[in-house]
Amino acid sequence: MTIKLMNLHGSPYLGIFCSVTDDVALIPEFVEAKEEKKIGEALGVETIPLRLADSHLLGVLARGVGKKFVLANCVNEDEVQFLNDAGIETLVLDQTSAIGNLLTLNKEAGIISPVIGMREREMIEAFLEKKLYPMRVAKSD
Secondary structure (H helix, E strand, O other), X not given: OOOOOOOEXXXXXXXXXXXXXXXXXXXXXXXXXXHXXXXXXXXXXXXXXXXXXXXXXXXXHEEEEOOEEEEOOOOOHHHHHHHHHOOOEEEEOOOOOOHHHHEEEOOOEEEEOOOOOHHHHHHHHHHHOOEEEEOOEOOEO
């Protein structure tokens, strides 16, 4: 396993700025070309630079598996269209903003915060074709 050290926007917390699956990494548009290449090569994925909700906090606003991403309710239609044009399937939530903090996934299933309502949870399960288990982690929603 190779470990690469880097900062984005002066922060070592890449998970705030990026949302990554086995296929694609959504990265902030401010990332320089050499950093984008380093991320793509280190992870072995396609990189897509963009903003969501006019923000660089992609890890907070998107969570995905494969080439499917669940997006926060605050993203705009141009951003969704950009992702769709890049071959990314999207589901924009009605009520939830920080979905990246409330959902984690792997190829088999996912853990979702119990604060997400049943209706949205069922929408996400149907879209991702994954069973989601509501639970708290480390006593946190």
